[in-house]
Amino acid sequence: MGEWETVIGLECHVELSTRTKMFCGCRNEFGAEPNTLTCPVCLGHPGSLPVPNREAIARIVKIGLALGSRIAPHSLFHRKNYFYPDMPKNYQISQYDLPACVGGHLDVELADGSKSRVGITRVHMEEDTGKTAHGSASGRIHEAEFALIDYNRAGVPLVECVSEPDMRSPEEAAAYLRELRELLESLDVSDVRMEEGSLRCDANVSVRTSGADALGTKVEIKNMNSVRSLERALVFEAARQIAALEAGEPLVQETRHWDEDSGTTKTMRSKEEAFDYRYFPEPDIPALEPHEAWIEEIRASLPELPRARRTRYVEELGLKMGVARVLVADRTATALFEETVALGAEPAASANWITQDLAGLRNEAPAGDATVGAQHIADLVALVADGTIGGAGAKRALEEAYQTGGAISAIVERLGLRQVSDVGELGVIVDRMIAENADAADKFRAGNESVIGFLVGQVMKASGGSANPTLAQELLRERLSG
Numbered sequence: 001m002g003e004w005e006t007v008i009g010l011e012c013h014v015e016l017s018t019r020t021k022m023f024c025g026c027r028n029e030f031g032a033e034p035n036t037l038t039c040p041v042c043l044g045h046p047g048s049l050p051v052p053n054r055e056a057i058a059r060i061v062k063i064g065l066a067l068g069s070r071i072a073p074h075s076l077f078h079r080k081n082y083f084y085p086d087m088p089k090n091y092q093i094s095q096y097d098l099p100a101c102v103g104g105h106l107d108v109e110l111a112d113g114s115k116s117r118v119g120i121t122r123v124h125m126e127e128d129t130g131k132t133a134h135g136s137a138s139g140r141i142h143e144a145e146f147a148l149i150d151y152n153r154a155g156v157p158l159v160e161c162v163s164e165p166d167m168r169s170p171e172e173a174a175a176y177l178r179e180l181r182e183l184l185e186s187l188d189v190s191d192v193r194m195e196e197g198s199l200r201c202d203a204n205v206s207v208r209t210s211g212a213d214a215l216g217t218k219v220e221i222k223n224m225n226s227v228r229s230l231e232r233a234l235v236f237e238a239a240r241q242i243a244a245l246e247a248g249e250p251l252v253q254e255t256r257h258w259d260e261d262s263g264t265t266k267t268m269r270s271k272e273e274a275f276d277y278r279y280f281p282e283p284d285i286p287a288l289e290p291h292e293a294w295i296e297e298i299r300a301s302l303p304e305l306p307r308a309r310r311t312r313y314v315e316e317l318g319l320k321m322g323v324a325r326v327l328v329a330d331r332t333a334t335a336l337f338e339e340t341v342a343l344g345a346e347p348a349a350s351a352n353w354i355t356q357d358l359a360g361l362r363n364e365a366p367a368g369d370a371t372v373g374a375q376h377i378a379d380l381v382a383l384v385a386d387g388t389i390g391g392a393g394a395k396r397a398l399e400e401a402y403q404t405g406g407a408i409s410a411i412v413e414r415l416g417l418r419q420v421s422d423v424g425e426l427g428v429i430v431d432r433m434i435a436e437n438a439d440a441a442d443k444f445r446a447g448n449e450s451v452i453g454f455l456v457g458q459v460m461k462a463s464g465g466s467a468n469p470t471l472a473q474e475l476l477r478e479r480l481s482g
Helices: 054-066 170-187 227-246 292-300 306-315 321-328 331-342 347-364 374-385 391-404 408-414 423-436 438-445 451-462 469-481
Strands: 004-015 078-081 091-094 105-109 115-127 131-134 147-150 157-163 199-209 219-224 254-259 264-270
Touching (some): 004 170, 004 227, 054 115, 054 170, 054 292, 091 115, 105 170, 115 170, 170 199, 170 227, 170 331, 199 227, 219 264, 227 264, 321 331, 331 347, 331 374, 347 391, 423 451, 423 469, 438 469, 451 469
Parallel strands (some): 219 254
Antiparallel strands (some): 078 091, 115 157, 199 219, 254 264
16 A cells, blocks of 8 residues: 555634624623623624624734735625524624635744645634533533533634645644744734633544545544644544555545544544535625725734744844744743843843743743833843852842842842852852862862862852852862962
């Protein structure tokens, strides 16, 4: 049997973080008490009329421009008809054959440095459904004794970004989803929290023999709530399809559910069970015909996009690509870094403090308000660079600043973190450590360079960690060689 090629396309749903819902004035807010953010419009009461959210339309235009899509001069909302208990109108207002944004692409880079361009088919606007909680241990409907419905999410503005089937491996699909998430976060259109459902992804996957032009039998996979889940699901499904074909078993076009616990996909419904949505134009909403001047105004507001920002950080600021990737993936960290560098701080050192030590503090104990700002990081970098404080003292100062918000210089003085760099003061400690560790000193004089680290450690211990380690080593070598 010949080699197999995997063909993947992704459909990503993005909840926009607008203040209100798509077609009514209800608050768009995650985590509120169930069924408290509803009104006659989003509950589909007779006689209620939808009014499109201008900010949501501006945000889909923003997304389309960032992806290089063509902004349609004329697009329509349609009614997508089906019976779902968590969609109170029994139809969803969506877009069908005339989407807001057409075409475009997203460039992705894999861990090995290889690059690819994934085409975008369309980006269209719709409204989200409510949320059903099934009363079973697994949360699956077929085991449930009852269901609870929360309509707070019904009517939340939802953008669907549909890719071309251009991806050829689970790794490439995962890289695409990460890049798309970073792009959306940089545009400030969504909080893209997959764990909260504000970014959701369905995958279409098929396999074919290498070199074939025709696509294989497509399977859609649902219920992947992380990049890791997407990659695992695609690895399993591609292997399942290849094994079936090599065994002579036919594949059916179907929708499958990703089971995180078992690491497998399971049949949800076959093609024969697919819905006939009976699309027709939404009679209560006029066509969207954005003025070119408005589109250009939105284009002018686009920030520097993640790929360009990473490249600038590496080529102009001297960061390593790995550090640049971590930095750009977090919009808050990126903003802090930009402000810190603007204060004149050395870029590489600033990036390391932000992506390592400060990120660790935030993970361990997220602060309600940002207690550490650009001035804290800039001061920390400067004090380490001029030898005023060492690495251990700097970490301690950052921890204290994170807890209190106090100025770095004041914390250094209050906690006695200033590094001993006075030659006379440090020389006394060095002489004492040489005398107390005569065997190690003799070994160094005999040519054993490795003991210098031990002796520096003894100086650091004797000084309570306040000695300048570089100066301590210089003084040790000077005295032991004299």
